[in-house]
Amino acid sequence: MNAVVVGSVAATTVSQMEWIMNNRSNDRRDMSRRGVLVCAALAIGAAAASAVSPAAAQQKIGQADAKYQPGPKNNRRCSGCYNFQPPGACKFVQGDISPDGWCQLFVPKT
Numbered sequence: 001m002n003a004v005v006v007g008s009v010a011a012t013t014v015s016q017m018e019w020i021m022n023n024r025s026n027d028r029r030d031m032s033r034r035g036v037l038v039c040a041a042l043a044i045g046a047a048a049a050s051a052v053s054p055a056a057a058q059q060k061i062g063q064a065d066a067k068y069q070p071g072p073k074n075n076r077r078c079s080g081c082y083n084f085q086p087p088g089a090c091k092f093v094q095g096d097i098s099p100d101g102w103c104q105l106f107v108p109k110t
């Protein structure tokens, strides 16, 4: 039963978890207060770990990692990608980017 609570803990506040623990009609009432607090701490830690610093957000991946190629793929090319920064850069991929190139991070402009 604890696994269910851990899986949903990110969307659950400590007070909600305490209510669950104290509600006698709930089959989770056997969960200890310590267990509730440990779950809350894990959720906070997970949220902090997933936060991206501005410096990290600026980092780009290598062309090889993005599977960049200098030519288009199935009529998809960088010039038609939302991430393209004319005249020859990309928001997410390092180095010179050809308007006619393509990579697996392609996102079509709308």
Ligand code: SF4
Pocket: 066, 068, 077, 078, 079, 081, 082, 083, 084, 085, 089, 090, 091, 092, 093, 097, 101, 102, 103, 104, 105, 106, 107
């Ligand atoms: S296709 Fe890839 S390399 Fe080209 S602009 Fe889009 S994300 Fe950047």
